[in-house]
Amino acid sequence: MCEANAYLREGGLEELFFESVDKVIPREDGLILEDIFGRRKIIKAKIAELALVDHKIILEKE
Template identity: 45%
Template sequence: MCEASAYIIDGDKQELIMEAVDSVEPEDGGYKLINIFGEQKFVKGTIHSLSLVDHRVYLKKS
């Protein structure tokens, strides 16, 4: 399975906000993250970058 961990970038820090993320969908000025367990989380911000081989998605709050 190729789910990823989602991190919020805040300056030099990276905060893990969700593991096993499957889909990231635009919603209301941000993104809705859904993981393989069906859990959802909303992040007001943008997708900053991806490192897929490392299973990492980076978001940045707006």
């Protein structure tokens, strides 16, 4: 499976926000993240970087 973990980057640190993310859908007011089990989290953030081979999605608060 090629899900990734989403990290929130703040002040140079990356904190795990959501594991096993399958889908990311940007919306006007933030991002919808959905994991491989269909669970969702919404966050007012933007994608700062994807590093898929490392299974990483880096987010930054807007």
